[in-house]
Structure formats: structure tokens, C-alpha cells
Amino acid sequence: MLAQSDPAEINTRLLSLGGSQMDMYAGPLAPEAIFDEIRVQLKLAGVDTKAAYEAFLAKSDGYATMVLSDTSVWVLRLAEEKAHYIHVHPGRYSPHTFRVKASALKTALAYQAAAQHHQLTDDLLADLNRVRKELRLSPLRSTGESGHILEIIALLKQD
Template sequence: MQQLPKPILFHPLKHHLGYIRAFAQESVSLPEQELRRFLRTIGGSQLDLYTGPLSPLQLSEEVVLHLQGQDLLSPAPFRRHLTPSDYRLCTLSDGSAWALRWGVQEGRHIHLHPARYSPHTLRVKANHLKTAIAVAIATRKYNASPSLPLLNQVREAWLALPPVQEYVPTEGLGRALSLLQ
């Protein structure tokens, strides 16, 4: 996948549906140990998932241009801009809002997150998203149809999560699965 411009820090495997779909298609040949490592980076809480038309690169470039126009791209001015709330919102060309936070990775001090309740954004549980990604990969990897047994197999083997008895296609886990099918 494409490297994002510095100083942007963005985790598209957690926050960008288009990236996640591409990752699921391209990760079929990865060893299960590596898949587990990638999926662990998603965490275990709730997160906001961007579903809009802009790529991670386009998002990054728009934020860079927005901050450049205000002389806020360098670390010190950007850090001052974040006080007192520790974040600022930025609206992009598609109407989506993004929370800009301080990034702790060297050379990437602008950390992007989709804003809650923003256009093109869904709130999802991390374990639902990880399960949906694992199922999308497993169906391709094993040439299988999505099913509850396959879902529970990858939850146990790849994610160390307990099995589920069922799910509703329009809610929670079912909604996450439908996003990646």
C-alpha cells in the first residue's frame, strides 16, 4: 500500500474502509501469524470507520494543504493549535470531518482520526471489524463461503476471541461483515 506523506500519521487498517477492502483482497497469501499481527493493531475498543470516496493519500494531502494554508504544518505551531482541547476538527472536500491530534511517531506529528458522527463515518466495535476482515480474508484464502462456523474458526484461531452463537445481518457484527462482502 502507498506510503502517506510526512508529517501525517494515519492508521487506514483501523479507519478506512476502502483500504481495508484492498487489504483483505491482497492479504490472502500472508501467513496466519502475520495476519494475526496486522489484526491486533486494530485494538479492542470502538472506532470510527471512514466509508467515503477519498483515498488515504487524498485525505492526507487535503489535511496537509489545509494546515499549510494556516502555517500550522510544523510541529511547534501545530502543537499550539491543538491546545487546550488536544485536538482540532478539519472538514475535507467530501464533507467528512477529521480529528487532528498530536502524533507520537517520529516525523509524523499530525495524527488523523475520522470524527465521530461525521458524514461518511460509521462507529464500529474493533472486534467486529477484526472479525469481518478475518472472514473476508478466510473466504478467499480457503475458497469458502461466509458462514458461522468459518467466522468462529477465525475468531478463535486468528483473533483469540470467543465464538458467537449468531449475529443479525443489519446490526453490529453482521453490519461489519456486510461492509466487507
């Protein structure tokens, strides 16, 4: 999504990630495979309409969990969007997931977008701090503080 975004709107999109932490999936399943497995499990449970999905979630306080073929656990909730009403995210401490602070994820994504738009100078600390400034995040004092960010950047490059 960021690669196809205009550079001027990337930071606005990244600000929507919030300010806390989240779980990111880094397992072997592609997004399409994750969605396919969830669709199959929902179909087997007799869930094939929004009303059936809402009733399915109501049985467990508004959310459900599903374990996929790679043993990862996914949480399902009702999405706010009307057309796409199934909200899916990795379960906390699920296999193949890791916790990430929103500020580190925003920085890594902005850095990757800057790389794709040929906006990097090859000065890692300066480049990281430039994207952090644009995101209204505090600067890093050294590259030693960026270990978690660099791990996320490495994961993003695997795609």
C-alpha cells in the first residue's frame, strides 16, 4: 500500500497506526492463505452472512479465535466497515508473531517508503531521524537505539 501511495500522503496513513503496541505476523502463510483458511473455518461453522457472523461472535463476547495450519492464532472481530465486516488480527503471543511498538513500526514503514521513492542518503541515523521527524516522533541519539526498527525493516525486505 505504501509503495503505491504518493510520498506526501504516506505519513498521514502511518499516523493511523496509533501509539501503542501491536502483534505482527511473520510466519510462512501469505495473507491470501490466512484469509482462505479463516473463510473455510467460518464456512464449516455455518457462518456465511454478516448476521451469522455477528451471532457467531456474540457467543464469545464479540470476538472469536482461530488456529491456522501453521499453529498461529488469529482473533476475529466485527469490523466497522460495512462491506468488509470481518476484522482479523494476529493473537497476542501467538506462534509466528512478535510485539512491536507503533513508533518503531511507523519508522520502519516510513523508512521503507523513503527507500522505494529513492529519498535515502545512505546515512542511516540521519535517514531514520528524518522520517521520524516527519512522523512527529523523537529523534534517535544513535543507531544503537534503532535495533528493533532495523529488525522490522529486515522483515519488510523479505516480502
